[in-house]
Amino acid sequence: MRLVLQLVARLLVIVALCLGAATIWATIDAYRSVDRATEASADRVSQALEALYWRELLLRSSRMREQLLPAPDWRTIETMGRIAPGICVEFEPARAFEQPLCGQSKGIGKTPPRWFAAAVHITLGDHATVERPISARAATAGTVRATADPDAAIALAWQHILDNIHVALLMALAIALLASLAIAHTLAPARSIVTALRRMADGQYRTPLPRFRSMELAMIGQAVSELGDRLAQAQEERAVLTRRLLEIRSDERRALARELHDEFGQNLTAILAFANSIEATVGKVETAQDARMISQATRRIMACLRDTLNRLRHPPAEELGLEASLVDLVDSWRSQAATQPLIQLDLQGDLADISGTVAATAYRVAQECLTNALRHGAAREIVLRIERRSGAENALLVRVEDDGGGDAAKVAQSAGFGLTGVSERVAALGGSLSIAPARRGLSVAATIPLAA
Incomplete structure (x- = not known):
C-alpha cells in the first residue's frame, strides 16, 4: 500500500x-x-x-x-x-x-x-x-x-x-x-529518490538529486547521494584492480610463453632432428618406422605448442591493428576446413586509430565468441560485426551472431571460463557484455567505451 x-x-x-x-x-x-x-x-x-x-x-x-x-x-x-x-x-x-x-x-x-x-x-x-x-x-x-x-x-x-x-x-x-x-x-519528491535508486541499480551511481525542503527527505537524499558516491568509488577501484589483475596475468602469460618457447621449443626441435637423423641413417624398417612416429608426435606437439604460444602472447590487434587482426582471424578459421560454416565479417566505421587495450579486448571478444560458435554449436552462418559508434556514445560494438540455436539464458548462467574472462576484460574498461537470442541462434554483444 x-x-x-x-x-x-x-x-x-x-x-x-x-x-x-x-x-x-x-x-x-x-x-x-x-x-x-x-x-x-x-x-x-x-x-x-x-x-x-x-x-x-x-x-x-x-x-x-x-x-x-x-x-x-x-x-x-x-x-x-x-x-x-x-x-x-x-x-x-x-x-x-x-x-x-x-x-x-x-x-x-x-x-x-x-x-x-x-x-x-x-x-x-x-x-x-x-x-x-x-x-x-x-x-x-x-x-x-x-x-x-x-x-x-x-x-x-x-x-x-x-x-x-x-x-x-x-x-x-x-x-x-x-x-x-x-x-x-510533501511526498511527491520521494519519486525522485526512487528514480535515483533505480538508476543506481542500472549502474548510474552518481545521479544528482534536487534539493528537498523537508528535512527528512533532505537527509534521505543526502544518504542516497553518499551511497552513490561510495558505489561509484568502489566500482572505479574494482575496475582498477581488474585492469591490474589482467596486466599481471598478461605478464605471466608472456613469461610462460618465453619459457615454453625457450625450453620446450628447443628440446622438441632437437628431438625432431634426432628422429630424422635416425630415420635417414638406419636401414631397418622397424627402426625407421619408430623414428617416423617420433617425428609425427613431435610435430603434433610443436603445433599444439605453437597454438598455445599464439594465445599466450599479445593478441595480433596490438601489433597489426584491430582491422587487420580481425581479417586474419576470420581467414584463419575459413582456411582450417572446407566444412566450416560461412563466416561474414562486417566492419563499420573508422577502426584505424583503435589500438592498445581497447583493440586487444575487442579482438579477444571476437576470438572467444567465434571459438564458441564454431566448436560448441551447429551454426551454418556466423556474422562478426564491428561497429564504431561516435557522438555521445563514443564506443566500439562487437557483436557475434549465429544460427546454431541454443538457449541464451542457459548460456548466460553457465558461462565458462572463456566468456567469464572476456566479461571481466570488458567490465574493466567500463563496458558491458550481453547474451541474447537472435533470429535462429544466439547473439553475443560487447560494448567497449573508446574513452578507456
Missing part, C-alpha cells in the same frame, strides 16, 4: 475520532444547556412575580398577604415569554386544578431515535428541578419551581447535535481533503 494512502487513511481515522468526540461534546453541551435554560427561566419568572407581588401589596393593602398570590393574572403571555422552550414553571402554593405553565415545545426539533433517547437518559440522567423564592424578604410570598420536559430536552439535544454535526462533518471533509493534498505534495 502506498505511503500517501496509508497517511490519508490514518488521517481519516483521526478525523472520525475527532468527529465522534465532537458529537459527544455537543450532546453533553446541549443537555447542559437545558439545565441552564431551566435556571434562567426560574430566575426570570421569579423576578416577574416578585414585582407583581409588591405591586399588588401596595395597591391592595387591605387584603391579606395570603390572598395576594398567586395573582389571577400571573399566567400571561408576558410570563410565557420569560419561559424557555421545553421548560415548565409552576407556582407554589398552587391553586386547585392549576396546571404548570410551559414554554413552546412544538417544533423545537426533530424527533430523536429511541436509541439516542435511551443512551442520553442512561448516561446523563434526569434534569434537576430548580426552585426560586418569589421574594427573599417575604418567605410567605411563594416559590417558583421550574422543570425541564424530558422529551423536549432530548429533542433539543438531538437538534443541537444535528446542527453541529453538519458543520463538523463539512470541516472534517475539508480537513481530510486539504491534508491529503498537502501530504501528496
Whole structure:
C-alpha cells in the first residue's frame, strides 16, 4: 500500500475520532444547556412575580398577604415569554386544578431515535428541578419551581447535535481533503529518490538529486547521494584492480610463453632432428618406422605448442591493428576446413586509430565468441560485426551472431571460463557484455567505451 494512502487513511481515522468526540461534546453541551435554560427561566419568572407581588401589596393593602398570590393574572403571555422552550414553571402554593405553565415545545426539533433517547437518559440522567423564592424578604410570598420536559430536552439535544454535526462533518471533509493534498505534495519528491535508486541499480551511481525542503527527505537524499558516491568509488577501484589483475596475468602469460618457447621449443626441435637423423641413417624398417612416429608426435606437439604460444602472447590487434587482426582471424578459421560454416565479417566505421587495450579486448571478444560458435554449436552462418559508434556514445560494438540455436539464458548462467574472462576484460574498461537470442541462434554483444 502506498505511503500517501496509508497517511490519508490514518488521517481519516483521526478525523472520525475527532468527529465522534465532537458529537459527544455537543450532546453533553446541549443537555447542559437545558439545565441552564431551566435556571434562567426560574430566575426570570421569579423576578416577574416578585414585582407583581409588591405591586399588588401596595395597591391592595387591605387584603391579606395570603390572598395576594398567586395573582389571577400571573399566567400571561408576558410570563410565557420569560419561559424557555421545553421548560415548565409552576407556582407554589398552587391553586386547585392549576396546571404548570410551559414554554413552546412544538417544533423545537426533530424527533430523536429511541436509541439516542435511551443512551442520553442512561448516561446523563434526569434534569434537576430548580426552585426560586418569589421574594427573599417575604418567605410567605411563594416559590417558583421550574422543570425541564424530558422529551423536549432530548429533542433539543438531538437538534443541537444535528446542527453541529453538519458543520463538523463539512470541516472534517475539508480537513481530510486539504491534508491529503498537502501530504501528496510533501511526498511527491520521494519519486525522485526512487528514480535515483533505480538508476543506481542500472549502474548510474552518481545521479544528482534536487534539493528537498523537508528535512527528512533532505537527509534521505543526502544518504542516497553518499551511497552513490561510495558505489561509484568502489566500482572505479574494482575496475582498477581488474585492469591490474589482467596486466599481471598478461605478464605471466608472456613469461610462460618465453619459457615454453625457450625450453620446450628447443628440446622438441632437437628431438625432431634426432628422429630424422635416425630415420635417414638406419636401414631397418622397424627402426625407421619408430623414428617416423617420433617425428609425427613431435610435430603434433610443436603445433599444439605453437597454438598455445599464439594465445599466450599479445593478441595480433596490438601489433597489426584491430582491422587487420580481425581479417586474419576470420581467414584463419575459413582456411582450417572446407566444412566450416560461412563466416561474414562486417566492419563499420573508422577502426584505424583503435589500438592498445581497447583493440586487444575487442579482438579477444571476437576470438572467444567465434571459438564458441564454431566448436560448441551447429551454426551454418556466423556474422562478426564491428561497429564504431561516435557522438555521445563514443564506443566500439562487437557483436557475434549465429544460427546454431541454443538457449541464451542457459548460456548466460553457465558461462565458462572463456566468456567469464572476456566479461571481466570488458567490465574493466567500463563496458558491458550481453547474451541474447537472435533470429535462429544466439547473439553475443560487447560494448567497449573508446574513452578507456
